[in-house]
Amino acid sequence: MPNSPSPEPDEPASNESQTTDLQPSMTVHPLGYSSMPMHMYPFPSGIVPTPPTRSKRRQVKNACTNCQKACKKCDDARPCLRCVKYGIAEECVDSHRKERKKGIKRGPYKKRDGKPFSLDPPYDGSTQPSIQMATAIPGASSAIPFISPVGFSPNLFGPYPKPGDPAIYYPPFYLAAPISAHGLPPHQNGDGEPGYHHPHFYPTTFLTPYPQPYAPYMMPHRPDGQVALPPAHLGFPPISARLPQGTGQQDQRDDRSEEVTPS
């Protein structure tokens, strides 16, 4: 049986770069996508980087004990999404990592034919990486200041950027107006209902005013039991107003809907 109905919306391995994954490719893809299937990537057809090279699979530094035990994808948040989904958030704790052995003798290293390799020609600034073509979407900008969700380290969304690293590109789909199943923004789809309940439009649930890899319903809870939400001045409706009713996540959305108050 295929895995499709699996409770884990994991990225399929088939979407990941087959190991042409020499070091340079590690920085090709923007962060946050590692937890999103490639077919959901917000690149308009024709702009999607081709051939469909898989991005390197990214791993969390430390999976929780539950995910580790289940051999399932975890995330950096505690509780992790999987534990929250399964209602075992209180059991979501970092697994213990063994200490690496020291003093192991290693044989003489062989040199790899001379020079450092590079898959890509040196970037001279005159051309844009194909992935950045997504900025061609009207109204979008790549100059989006990164805002970390309340209570979350910026590192949660990136490969631990270091000082001097180039700015991380976050695709404009985070900013684009959501399109409902009727082709209208939420609340305008003709029946007065939020337009986010069609599974074929699942990607729109990722629309969020700031870059983060979670669907809105996946927004992690803060220690006070509420969930971080974008500031109201960004003009986004409360998440509770644009999510399907009656899902397993409903309770989570409800207790944070009042978190957004116009300022």
Place this chain on the structure above:
DNA sequence: TTTATCGGACACTCAATGAC
């Protein structure tokens, strides 16, 4: 049909090693 299990491919870390 859904959920659980787990083998194994892949990713990551970092001490040992080698070049300068």
Place this chain on the structure above:
DNA sequence: TCATTGAGTGTCCGATAAAT
């Protein structure tokens, strides 16, 4: 001292089994 190598270890994909 710094860069490179590659073994050790962890993560999690995806196939399969079991449960419902």
